[in-house]
Amino acid sequence: MDVLTVLNLGDFAHAFSKMGMFPVFDVAYYIVSIVYLKYEPGSVEVSRRSPVASWLSAMLYCFGSYILADIMLGSSPIDYFQYNSHILLASAVWYLIFYCPLNLFYKCVTFLPVKLVLVALKEVVRTRKIAAGVHHAHHAYHHGFFIMVIVGYVKGSGVALMSNFEQLLRGMWRPETTEILNMSFPTKASLYGAILFTLQEAHWLPVSKSMLILAFTLFMATSKVVMTARHSHGSPFTLIESWVCHLLFGSPLGATEDDHHPPAAAAPSSPLKTKEDLGEGARKRKVKKAE
Amino acid sequence: MDVLTVLNLGDFAHAFSKMGMFPVFDVAYYIVSIVYLKYEPGSVEVSRRSPVASWLSAMLYCFGSYILADIMLGSSPIDYFQYNSHILLASAVWYLIFYCPLNLFYKCVTFLPVKLVLVALKEVVRTRKIAAGVHHAHHAYHHGFFIMVIVGYVKGSGVALMSNFEQLLRGMWRPETTEILNMSFPTKASLYGAILFTLQEAHWLPVSKSMLILAFTLFMATSKVVMTARHSHGSPFTLIESWVCHLLFGSPLGATEDDHHPPAAAAPSSPLKTKEDLGEGARKRKVKKAE
Amino acid sequence: MDVLTVLNLGDFAHAFSKMGMFPVFDVAYYIVSIVYLKYEPGSVEVSRRSPVASWLSAMLYCFGSYILADIMLGSSPIDYFQYNSHILLASAVWYLIFYCPLNLFYKCVTFLPVKLVLVALKEVVRTRKIAAGVHHAHHAYHHGFFIMVIVGYVKGSGVALMSNFEQLLRGMWRPETTEILNMSFPTKASLYGAILFTLQEAHWLPVSKSMLILAFTLFMATSKVVMTARHSHGSPFTLIESWVCHLLFGSPLGATEDDHHPPAAAAPSSPLKTKEDLGEGARKRKVKKAE
Structure with a gap:
C-alpha cells in the first residue's frame, strides 16, 4: 500500500514535471511580472511618455531570466526573442495591463483571489526555469557545478538581478x-x-528530479501565496539564515540581512526596497496615484 | 516608356545598393561621428587628460553599431576590430579632429557646406547598416522578426543606445x-x-530591397541635411507619432515625447538632451569654450 | 663564454615561461587580490551583511581578467568557473581573509615581508595572463592586432577595468x-x-616570447615590490609619458594624468582614487576602523 502511494506520487511528479507551460502558465508569469512592473515608481509615466521604453522594460520583466542565462552561457542575449508567439503574448499582456480602457484588465488580475492563483502559477514556471537552467548548464559544462548554480540562479531570479539596469531604462x-x-x-x-x-x-541528492521539481514548486507556491495573501515580506529562511550567518560569517545574531542595513543606506532605500515584498496596500495606493 | 523608367530606376537602385562604402563613405561616417563626440561636454578635456579614454570613446562613436549588433547576436563585441584599416582610418580621423594644430581639420569639416555633404554621406552608411543588420539577423534566425528589428535598430542607432556607458568612460x-x-x-x-x-x-512589403535602401537613404539624407542646415531638432514624425500615441497609448495629444518631460527631469537634462539634435550655434560655442 | 650565458639565459627563460602557475602562484594572486578588496571602503560591512555579494566581489577580483577576456572574445563570461578547484581555492582564501578568527590570516599575509613576496608572485601571474591573452586572441584573429592588444590588456588589468560595476555590487x-x-x-x-x-x-620584436615574459615579469615584480615597500604610488612611466603626451596630444608638460584632474572631480575622488596605489598606512587604518 505504502509502495503504491510512492509509486503514484512518483508518477504524478513525473507527469507534473513534463506538463507544458505554454500558454497558461506562461501567461500567468507574464501577468504577475508586468503587474510588478506597474507597481514600480515611475513606470506608468514612462508608459505614457515612451511606449518603447515601457515595452522593453516589460520584456525584461518577462524574459530577463532567459536573457541573463543566455549571457552567462555566451549565447545571443536576445535568442529567446525568436519565439514570436511568446513575445506577442507578453506584449499583449503588457498592452492590456498598461493601456486597457478603465484599467479593467489590471483591476481583474490584481483582485486578490485571482492574483493568488496567478502567483502560484508563476512559481510553477520559476521552478521549471531553475531546473531547466541547471540542466542546460550541466549539458554545456559536465562538472561545472558553480556554473550550474549560477545559471539556475539567474534563471530563477530573472529581472531582479538586473533591476539596476532595468531602472536605468526608466531614467x-x-x-x-x-x-x-x-x-x-x-x-x-x-x-x-x-x-x-x-x-x-x-x-549527490537521493531524489529524482521530477520529485524535486514537485516539492520545490509546492514550497515556492505555498510561500508566495501565503506572503501575498498576508501582505507580508518576511522570509521562511530568516531563522536558519541568521544562525548560519552568525556561525559562518560572524554576522550579529537576530539581525537578518533585511533589517541590518547601515543607517545611511536604509533611509533612502527603505520605501523602495524589495520589489516583490512590498505590502499590497502601499503598492496599490502608489499605482492609483500615478494614474 | 514608363516601364523603361522604372527599369532604369531599378538598375540604379541595384547599383546604388551594391556600391562599396569603404573608404569614402566610411570616412564621412567617422568624421561626423567624432565631430559629434567633440560637441559632447567634457570630451575635449578628456582628450587632453587621457588620450586612451578619448580614443576608446571615439571608437565607440564610430563602431558602436557593430559592437552592439555583435553583442546582440552573441559574437565577440570587438569582432569588427579585426579590420585594421578601418580602425586605423577612424583613429587618424580622431587624431586630426582632436589634436590637429590650430584645430584646422575640425574647422574644415564643420564648415557648413562641407558638413552637409558629410552628413548626407553618413546617412547612406546608416541605411546600409540597418539593411545589413536585418539581413544578418535573418540569416541567423529565419523567423525571428523581433530579433531582426532589434539588430537593425542597434545597427542604425549605434553609440546613441549606449550613450550612458560611453559617458561613464568620460567620468x-x-x-x-x-x-x-x-x-x-x-x-x-x-x-x-x-x-x-x-x-x-x-x-510583407511589395518592394525590392535595393529600392527600399534607395528610398530610405534619400529620406534620411534629406531629413538630416535639412535639419543640420536649419539648426532644427524637430522630427518629421512628430505629427503622426502624436496621433498614433494618443490613439494607442493614451498619451496626451499635442505633447510629443520630447516636450512631455516631467518637470523634475527636464530641468537638468534639457541642456544636454539629444546629442545630435542640438542647435549648431550652441554646440560650437561650447566646443570653443572648452578649447 | 658569452654565447653560453645567452644560451643558459634562454633555457632559463624557456623553463620559466613553462612553469605551472597552479597552485602556488595562483594562491598568491588570490591572496593579494582579495587583500586589495578588503582595503576597499565598505567591503568589510558587506562581508557581514551579505556574504553572497562579498563572495561575488572576491570572485571578480580573482577572475575578473578571465571574465573580461571571455566577454571580449564572445565566450561565456563564467567559462572559467568550470575549474572547480580554482574557485574553491579562491573561496577558501576569501573566507580566511574576511572571516578568520582574530583576523589572523589577514595579519599574516599583510605582514610586509610576506606581502612583498606575494606581490612579486602576483606579477608573475599577471605577465603570464597578458601573454596568454594575446596568444589566445592571435589564435582567434590572426591579423587582429587591435584585438590582441585589447584582450591582453583586459587579461592584465582584470577587475580594475570593471571596478565601477564591481562597486555597484557593494552598493x-x-x-x-x-x-x-x-x-x-x-x-x-x-x-x-x-x-x-x-x-x-x-x-615585429626581435625577441623570443619566453625572453619577453622573463623580462616583463622582472620589470613588473621589481616595480610593484619597490612601490609596495615604499608605500609609493608614483609610476616609472611618468617622465616619458608626460613628454610623449605633450608632443602627441598637447597635454600640458609636467602634469601627469594623475595630478591633472579638474578641481571639481578631484575633491570627491582623491581619497578613493586608485585602489592599488594607496599608501599602506592609510589603508590599514581604514580596514582596522571598519572591523
Missing part, C-alpha cells in the same frame, strides 16, 4: 539597492533551489 | 537621459527603418 | 573614477605589456 538610478546586496525572498529561494537542483544533477 | 553619469526614453530623430528613424527592412525581408 | 557608485580615465600603474603596465606581446606575436 532611474539607485545604486544603493542592488538585489545581490538585499536579496528578496524569490531571489534567495532561487539560489537555494539552484543549489538543490545542482546537487540533484550531480547525484 | 559622467546622467541616468535621467537614456536614449530609449528620449529618442532622437536618428534613433527613431533607425527603429522605423529596421521595421521596414524586416517587413521587406519577410516579403 | 556604491562613483562615476567620476573610471579606471580608463585615471589609469593606475598596473593597468598602464598591462596596456604597454599587451602592446609588447602583440608586437612579439606579430614578429
Whole structure:
C-alpha cells in the first residue's frame, strides 16, 4: 500500500514535471511580472511618455531570466526573442495591463483571489526555469557545478538581478539597492533551489528530479501565496539564515540581512526596497496615484 | 516608356545598393561621428587628460553599431576590430579632429557646406547598416522578426543606445537621459527603418530591397541635411507619432515625447538632451569654450 | 663564454615561461587580490551583511581578467568557473581573509615581508595572463592586432577595468573614477605589456616570447615590490609619458594624468582614487576602523 502511494506520487511528479507551460502558465508569469512592473515608481509615466521604453522594460520583466542565462552561457542575449508567439503574448499582456480602457484588465488580475492563483502559477514556471537552467548548464559544462548554480540562479531570479539596469531604462538610478546586496525572498529561494537542483544533477541528492521539481514548486507556491495573501515580506529562511550567518560569517545574531542595513543606506532605500515584498496596500495606493 | 523608367530606376537602385562604402563613405561616417563626440561636454578635456579614454570613446562613436549588433547576436563585441584599416582610418580621423594644430581639420569639416555633404554621406552608411543588420539577423534566425528589428535598430542607432556607458568612460553619469526614453530623430528613424527592412525581408512589403535602401537613404539624407542646415531638432514624425500615441497609448495629444518631460527631469537634462539634435550655434560655442 | 650565458639565459627563460602557475602562484594572486578588496571602503560591512555579494566581489577580483577576456572574445563570461578547484581555492582564501578568527590570516599575509613576496608572485601571474591573452586572441584573429592588444590588456588589468560595476555590487557608485580615465600603474603596465606581446606575436620584436615574459615579469615584480615597500604610488612611466603626451596630444608638460584632474572631480575622488596605489598606512587604518 505504502509502495503504491510512492509509486503514484512518483508518477504524478513525473507527469507534473513534463506538463507544458505554454500558454497558461506562461501567461500567468507574464501577468504577475508586468503587474510588478506597474507597481514600480515611475513606470506608468514612462508608459505614457515612451511606449518603447515601457515595452522593453516589460520584456525584461518577462524574459530577463532567459536573457541573463543566455549571457552567462555566451549565447545571443536576445535568442529567446525568436519565439514570436511568446513575445506577442507578453506584449499583449503588457498592452492590456498598461493601456486597457478603465484599467479593467489590471483591476481583474490584481483582485486578490485571482492574483493568488496567478502567483502560484508563476512559481510553477520559476521552478521549471531553475531546473531547466541547471540542466542546460550541466549539458554545456559536465562538472561545472558553480556554473550550474549560477545559471539556475539567474534563471530563477530573472529581472531582479538586473533591476539596476532595468531602472536605468526608466531614467532611474539607485545604486544603493542592488538585489545581490538585499536579496528578496524569490531571489534567495532561487539560489537555494539552484543549489538543490545542482546537487540533484550531480547525484549527490537521493531524489529524482521530477520529485524535486514537485516539492520545490509546492514550497515556492505555498510561500508566495501565503506572503501575498498576508501582505507580508518576511522570509521562511530568516531563522536558519541568521544562525548560519552568525556561525559562518560572524554576522550579529537576530539581525537578518533585511533589517541590518547601515543607517545611511536604509533611509533612502527603505520605501523602495524589495520589489516583490512590498505590502499590497502601499503598492496599490502608489499605482492609483500615478494614474 | 514608363516601364523603361522604372527599369532604369531599378538598375540604379541595384547599383546604388551594391556600391562599396569603404573608404569614402566610411570616412564621412567617422568624421561626423567624432565631430559629434567633440560637441559632447567634457570630451575635449578628456582628450587632453587621457588620450586612451578619448580614443576608446571615439571608437565607440564610430563602431558602436557593430559592437552592439555583435553583442546582440552573441559574437565577440570587438569582432569588427579585426579590420585594421578601418580602425586605423577612424583613429587618424580622431587624431586630426582632436589634436590637429590650430584645430584646422575640425574647422574644415564643420564648415557648413562641407558638413552637409558629410552628413548626407553618413546617412547612406546608416541605411546600409540597418539593411545589413536585418539581413544578418535573418540569416541567423529565419523567423525571428523581433530579433531582426532589434539588430537593425542597434545597427542604425549605434553609440546613441549606449550613450550612458560611453559617458561613464568620460567620468559622467546622467541616468535621467537614456536614449530609449528620449529618442532622437536618428534613433527613431533607425527603429522605423529596421521595421521596414524586416517587413521587406519577410516579403510583407511589395518592394525590392535595393529600392527600399534607395528610398530610405534619400529620406534620411534629406531629413538630416535639412535639419543640420536649419539648426532644427524637430522630427518629421512628430505629427503622426502624436496621433498614433494618443490613439494607442493614451498619451496626451499635442505633447510629443520630447516636450512631455516631467518637470523634475527636464530641468537638468534639457541642456544636454539629444546629442545630435542640438542647435549648431550652441554646440560650437561650447566646443570653443572648452578649447 | 658569452654565447653560453645567452644560451643558459634562454633555457632559463624557456623553463620559466613553462612553469605551472597552479597552485602556488595562483594562491598568491588570490591572496593579494582579495587583500586589495578588503582595503576597499565598505567591503568589510558587506562581508557581514551579505556574504553572497562579498563572495561575488572576491570572485571578480580573482577572475575578473578571465571574465573580461571571455566577454571580449564572445565566450561565456563564467567559462572559467568550470575549474572547480580554482574557485574553491579562491573561496577558501576569501573566507580566511574576511572571516578568520582574530583576523589572523589577514595579519599574516599583510605582514610586509610576506606581502612583498606575494606581490612579486602576483606579477608573475599577471605577465603570464597578458601573454596568454594575446596568444589566445592571435589564435582567434590572426591579423587582429587591435584585438590582441585589447584582450591582453583586459587579461592584465582584470577587475580594475570593471571596478565601477564591481562597486555597484557593494552598493556604491562613483562615476567620476573610471579606471580608463585615471589609469593606475598596473593597468598602464598591462596596456604597454599587451602592446609588447602583440608586437612579439606579430614578429615585429626581435625577441623570443619566453625572453619577453622573463623580462616583463622582472620589470613588473621589481616595480610593484619597490612601490609596495615604499608605500609609493608614483609610476616609472611618468617622465616619458608626460613628454610623449605633450608632443602627441598637447597635454600640458609636467602634469601627469594623475595630478591633472579638474578641481571639481578631484575633491570627491582623491581619497578613493586608485585602489592599488594607496599608501599602506592609510589603508590599514581604514580596514582596522571598519572591523
